[in-house]
Amino acid sequence: MTTREQRDAYLKEAWYNLFLLRAEDVIIDLLTDSGTAAMSSEQWAGIMRGDESYAGSSSFYRFEASVREVFGFKHVIPMHQGRAAERILFSVMCKPGQVIPNNTHFDTTRANIEYTGAEALDLPIPEFYEPALSHPFKGNMDTEALRRLIGRVGPGRIPLVMLTVTSNSGGGQPVSMANLREVRDICSRYGIPLYLDACRFAENAYFIKLREEGYQEKSVKEIAREMFELADGCTMSAKKDGLANIGGFLCTNDDLLAQQEKDLLILTEGFPTYGGLAGRDLDAIAVGLQEVLHEDYLEYRFASIGYLGRHIAGAGVPIVEPPGGHAIYIDAKAMLPHIPSDQFPGQALAVELYREAGIRSCEIGSVMHSAGNTHDEEKKPAAMELVRLAIPHRVYTQSHVDYVIEAILQVYDRRESIGGYRIVQQPPFLRHFSARFEPYTSSLARRLPAYANSILVA
Numbered sequence: 224m225t226t227r228e229q230r231d232a233y234l235k236e237a238w239y240n241l242f243l244l245r246a247e248d249v250i251i252d253l254l255t256d257s258g259t260a261a262m263s264s265e266q267w268a269g270i271m272r273g274d275e276s277y278a279g280s281s282s283f284y285r286f287e288a289s290v291r292e293v294f295g296f297k298h299v300i301p302m303h304q305g306r307a308a309e310r311i312l313f314s315v316m317c318k319p320g321q322v323i324p325n326n327t328h329f330d331t332t333r334a335n336i337e338y339t340g341a342e343a344l345d346l347p348i349p350e351f352y353e354p355a356l357s358h359p360f361k362g363n364m365d366t367e368a369l370r371r372l373i374g375r376v377g378p379g380r381i382p383l384v385m386l387t388v389t390s391n392s393g394g395g396q397p398v399s400m401a402n403l404r405e406v407r408d409i410c411s412r413y414g415i416p417l418y419l420d421a422c423r424f425a426e427n428a429y430f431i432k433l434r435e436e437g438y439q440e441k442s443v444k445e446i447a448r449e450m451f452e453l454a455d456g457c458t459m460s461a462k463k464d465g466l467a468n469i470g471g472f473l474c475t476n477d478d479l480l481a482q483q484e485k486d487l488l489i490l491t492e493g494f495p496t497y498g499g500l501a502g503r504d505l506d507a508i509a510v511g512l513q514e515v516l517h518e519d520y521l522e523y524r525f526a527s528i529g530y531l532g533r534h535i536a537g538a539g540v541p542i543v544e545p546p547g548g549h550a551i552y553i554d555a556k557a558m559l560p561h562i563p564s565d566q567f568p569g570q571a572l573a574v575e576l577y578r579e580a581g582i583r584s585c586e587i588g589s590v591m592h593s594a595g596n597t598h599d600e601e602k603k604p605a606a607m608e609l610v611r612l613a614i615p616h617r618v619y620t621q622s623h624v625d626y627v628i629e630a631i632l633q634v635y636d637r638r639e640s641i642g643g644y645r646i647v648q649q650p651p652f653l654r655h656f657s658a659r660f661e662p663y664t665s666s667l668a669r670r671l672p673a674y675a676n677s678i679l680v681a
């Protein structure tokens with residue numbers, strides 16, 4: 224537990240960037256659901272079975288069998304986490320001048336594509352950009368826009384199409400099987416491979432079961448398998464729906480590509496039967512991938528996330544509707560309309576939630592996603608200014624969630640007094656992880672002449 228005075232000091236020390244706080248100074252940590260799961264007794268038992276042989280460990284074969292059973296792809300290549308899979312996939316498949324469409328790219332996906340010189344393009348349906356609007360499959364890709372893109376740039380400049388299930392950048396929103404099938408058909412017509420960013424595949428499959436006609440009687444596992452059968456491969460961060468604290472993998476059905484990916488893996492990650500992981504991590508993932516498909520578990524997870532969403536939305540807090548599968552997203556632009564995008568309303572709200580109650584959340588707006596994301600000052604603002612409250616798997620109870628609800632409502636009550644921020648230092652890419660901020664008023668005061676400064680302070 225911390226006091227408000229302590230949190231004021233910690234915020235200052237961390238340059239108002241919540242990634243730079245010490246975790247022990249956080250009371251409820253909703254920064255991410257990535258790698259923060261509480262592992263089950265079966266996963267810990269798997270850890271104890273870990274075989275740490277350099278090559279060909281039995282842990283790898285248990286991992287490979289589990290991934291194959293759920294995902295069904297021919298080649299399964301372990302990685303230390305999702306972005307390693309992205310880097311290897313895009314290094315092999317992308318080059319400057321190419322375009323990689325997605326429903327919405329997440330931060331690391333976008334950055335790894337741009338690092339190759341290719342362009343990462345978001346093609347969500349228009350409803351995606353309206354936070355208050357409810358739609359059962361807001362994560363769908365705009366298939367007309369995909370057709371237009373192929374017509375405009377030609378299939379030769381599109382090395383792959385991606386679909387992120389669920390779409391993390393804008394609400395944890397699912398992609399329907401019908402949309403997946405339509406995108407698959409378009410890709411097949413033009414000979415373009417389709418890859419899934421599969422981090423939250425089980426949550427996406429459960430949404431399909433709940434919301435899409437014809438899937439109510441199917442198991443989540445069967446639905447997941449049907450999703451993967453429509454793709455040529457996937458990237459996966461096992462830190463999400465693998466329920467593991469570290470790990471990921473890359474899958475493909477293409478023999479030549481798999482060989483190139485494994486060659487690169489040996490150069491930077493490790494031998495293809497461990498890929499930068501310990502044998503025990505592979506065992507934890509093998510178990511987690513099966514457990515995440517338990518429907519009673521998914522039902523509980525969706526119910527607790529919906530509970531948080533309903534309670535704050537009911538009191539007037541604007542959220543992305545409907546609640547997502549792993550998080551609630553507050554619409555900071557709607558909640559703090561007096562803070563312009565270039566003063567980062569999402570960052571301001573995330574800072575206030577920490578100051579109020581020690582709750583750590585994550586800005587998903589112009590800090591994370593503004594176009595360019597480089598040093599140049601003239602960046603386009605992000606389409607939405609969101610704060611994500613991601614719920615770690617199997618960690619918090621209803622009383623923790625009640626505490627979060629109370630804190631959000633307190634911040635909401637004093638929303639008009641909240642001010643914006645400016646960036647004083649940032650890296651060339653993925654700036655949200657390490658950028659330094661200061662309150663906008665103090666930076667303004669510093670730049671004004673001394674007499675004006677004293678007026679402002681008064």
Ligand SMILES: Cc1ncc(COP(=O)(O)O)c(C=O)c1O
Nearest residue numbers: 257304305306329331391422460
């Ligand atoms: C949709 C999506 N893709 C990729 C990643 C990257 O995974 P990792 O953090 O394991 O590198 C994340 C992580 O948050 C994600 O949410």
